[in-house]
Amino acid sequence: MPKVLISDKLSPAAVQIFKDRGIEVDVKTGLDKDELIKIIGDYDGLAIRSNTKVTPAVIEAAKNLKVVGRAGIGVDNVDLPAATAKGIIVMNTPFGNSITTAEHAIAMMFALARDIPQANASTHAGKWEKSKFMGVEVTAKTLGIIGCGNIGSIVAERGIGLKMKVIAFDPFLTAERAADLGVEKVELDELLKRADFITLHTPMTPQTKNVLNAANLAKTKKGVRIINCARGGLIVEADLKAAIESGHVAGAALDVFEEEPAKTNILFGMEQIVATPHLGASTNEAQENVALQVAEQMSDYLLDGAITNSVNVPSISAEEAPKLTPFAELAQQLGSFAGQLTEEGIKEVTLEYEGDVAEMNTRVLTNAALTGLLKPQLEDVNTVSAPVIAKERGIQVSEVKREQRGAYETYIRLTVKTAERERSVAGTVFSDGKPRLIQIKGVNMEAALGHHMLYVTNQDKPGFIGALGSILGKASINIANFNLGREAAGGDAICLIEVDGDVPEAVLKEIQALPHVVQAKALTF
Ligand SMILES: NC(=O)c1ccc[n+]([C@@H]2O[C@H](COP(=O)([O-])OP(=O)(O)OC[C@H]3O[C@@H](n4cnc5c(N)ncnc54)[C@H](O)[C@@H]3O)[C@@H](O)[C@H]2O)c1
Ligand SMILES: O=C(O)CC[C@@H](O)C(=O)O
Numbered sequence: 001m002p003k004v005l006i007s008d009k010l011s012p013a014a015v016q017i018f019k020d021r022g023i024e025v026d027v028k029t030g031l032d033k034d035e036l037i038k039i040i041g042d043y044d045g046l047a048i049r050s051n052t053k054v055t056p057a058v059i060e061a062a063k064n065l066k067v068v069g070r071a072g073i074g075v076d077n078v079d080l081p082a083a084t085a086k087g088i089i090v091m092n093t094p095f096g097n098s099i100t101t102a103e104h105a106i107a108m109m110f111a112l113a114r115d116i117p118q119a120n121a122s123t124h125a126g127k128w129e130k131s132k133f134m135g136v137e138v139t140a141k142t143l144g145i146i147g148c149g150n151i152g153s154i155v156a157e158r159g160i161g162l163k164m165k166v167i168a169f170d171p172f173l174t175a176e177r178a179a180d181l182g183v184e185k186v187e188l189d190e191l192l193k194r195a196d197f198i199t200l201h202t203p204m205t206p207q208t209k210n211v212l213n214a215a216n217l218a219k220t221k222k223g224v225r226i227i228n229c230a231r232g233g234l235i236v237e238a239d240l241k242a243a244i245e246s247g248h249v250a251g252a253a254l255d256v257f258e259e260e261p262a263k264t265n266i267l268f269g270m271e272q273i274v275a276t277p278h279l280g281a282s283t284n285e286a287q288e289n290v291a292l293q294v295a296e297q298m299s300d301y302l303l304d305g306a307i308t309n310s311v312n313v314p315s316i317s318a319e320e321a322p323k324l325t326p327f328a329e330l331a332q333q334l335g336s337f338a339g340q341l342t343e344e345g346i347k348e349v350t351l352e353y354e355g356d357v358a359e360m361n362t363r364v365l366t367n368a369a370l371t372g373l374l375k376p377q378l379e380d381v382n383t384v385s386a387p388v389i390a391k392e393r394g395i396q397v398s399e400v401k402r403e404q405r406g407a408y409e410t411y412i413r414l415t416v417k418t419a420e421r422e423r424s425v426a427g428t429v430f431s432d433g434k435p436r437l438i439q440i441k442g443v444n445m446e447a448a449l450g451h452h453m454l455y456v457t458n459q460d461k462p463g464f465i466g467a468l469g470s471i472l473g474k475a476s477i478n479i480a481n482f483n484l485g486r487e488a489a490g491g492d493a494i495c496l497i498e499v500d501g502d503v504p505e506a507v508l509k510e511i512q513a514l515p516h517v518v519q520a521k522a523l524t525f
Contacts, residue, residue, distance in 0.1 A: 008050070040058055045066065068088060068091070085389075093289070152201035212240065253273075331369040345418060352412065354412075357411070426439040456496075
């Protein structure tokens with residue numbers, strides 16, 4: 001039974017779902033780094049919010065971990081390259097808290113426009129400072145949204161509902177989507193120049209980090225108000241402080257900070273700053289949504305292999321998973337076959353998918369083939385890390401999809417190119433759900449791959465099979481299955497034999513020394 005650790009405060013609904021799905025679950029919040037490292041090895045799944053830091057050291061210690069589920073959107077507290085390299089799927093819940101966070105941004109905008117937190121504190125203190133708090137209307141003002149994705153779009157709709165003019169900077173926002181939303185798509189400088197309120201809704205990336213720095217703040221309209229409910233590092237806090245002190249920026253409402261938890265910060269204590277402790281997603285509704293969603297997604301993966309909302313591998317639906325499994329096994333076997341025979345650097349890999357398999361989620365199958373291909377060189381590779389490793393090694397990977405046109409209803413062919421040669425191997429899945437190789441280097445055959453295989457290429461001449469059989473017999477190597485194929489009578493032939501154990505190096509040498517043998521190699525699957 002898989003075991004999951006919930007290490008941040010999550011709605012109890014998540015625990016119930018794990019239990020209902022037959023998954024053992026422990027809730028241990030507030031663990032420090034060393035405590036987490038000590039226990040993480042026991043778990044197949046880790047469910048988190050933003051407090052738990054999934055560092056390379058945690059991943060290193062996570063011997064059984066298969067999935068990290070983030071109940072929320074940002075996965076900046078998870079070391080994605082380390083998780084990917086270890087084959088750990090990282091998933092988030094991209095929509096569960098979007099409305100809640102957009103509402104927080106709007107609430108922050110009003111708090112800024114009408115000095116609500118400051119007026120609240122003053123009134124509680126019995127000061128009745130009616131003339132001190134003079135606000136501004138939002139109606140007819142320009143709201144500039146930087147990042148118009150899930151949350152930014154909801155903020156845009158709310159802004160339009162408040163009779164604001166909404167402009168957005170987002171390089172990935174299409175003109176059609178902007179028109180649908182009723183926002184004007186603009187460049188960043190234009191937004192900075194025109195907006196009365198600027199609200200940030202991008203992820204933290206190298207391009208968005210420090211987007212509101214001194215240079216860009218200087219381009220904003222005098223009296224601008226800034227809202228950040230996305231990530232702290234989008235604003236340079238020291239530059240914001242200076243821009244407020246100079247009187248250029250009227251104020252800022254911040255839910256997120258460069259360093260969190262933000263117990264101290266250079267902006268704290270400033271009258272023009274409204275601050276909340278990363279509360280964007282903190283409503284009962286959003287927390288219920290993300291907890292339910294993350295628990296369902298993690299359970300689907302741990303129990304059925306279905307992948308939803310992963311940020312590091314392609315998705316596999318629950319319906320697809322059983323259909324894909326035999327083809328993924330085939331793809332991995334094809335990769336492994338080619339990988340064990342390839343002793344030079346790989347330059348290109350092509351996967352051809354023909355017939356029904358071409359309609360499937362071929363990225364998953366390509367990742368499986370790459371895993372098999374790289375495994376002989378790298379023990380630690382898996383379907384999550386294989387595409388990344390292939391890219392790092394400069395291997396060009398391509399897919400070709402075709403409708404059925406050959407003798408088989410559906411098949412996969414893998415072709416590997418090195419500087420010296422090109423090798424291809426093809427296979428299919430029979431109605432028994434078992435993969436078979438159907439072609440090696442253009443030679444047809446039908447072979448199931450067992451654990452130990454002996455692969456021999458030779459010239460098709462009389463006497464060869466007898467000689468080979470007697471070498472194996474002499475070495476007490478039992479033959480489980482014998483598969484033969486040849487290009488033409490007397491031409492290139494291939495012999496793929498399943499044997500009941502290892503084929504020692506000395507036996508391989510004897511086979512290699514037989515007349516007409518080109519190559520003899522022991523393979524394991
Ligand atoms: N405060 C909170 O509690 C809280 C809650 C939820 C989400 N968030 C954060 O809010 C942010 C937005 O979340 P989302 O769900 O809307 O994400 P999203 O991926 O749906 O939208 C992000 C948008 O940013 C755009 N973008 C990317 N690079 C950009 C760039 N260089 N310049 C301008 N736009 C760019 C993308 O095209 C996309 O449209 C994330 O950082 C997320 O972590 C915070
Ligand atoms: O879990 C939270 O409270 C914050 C979530 C938010 O930052 C997110 O990225 O989804």
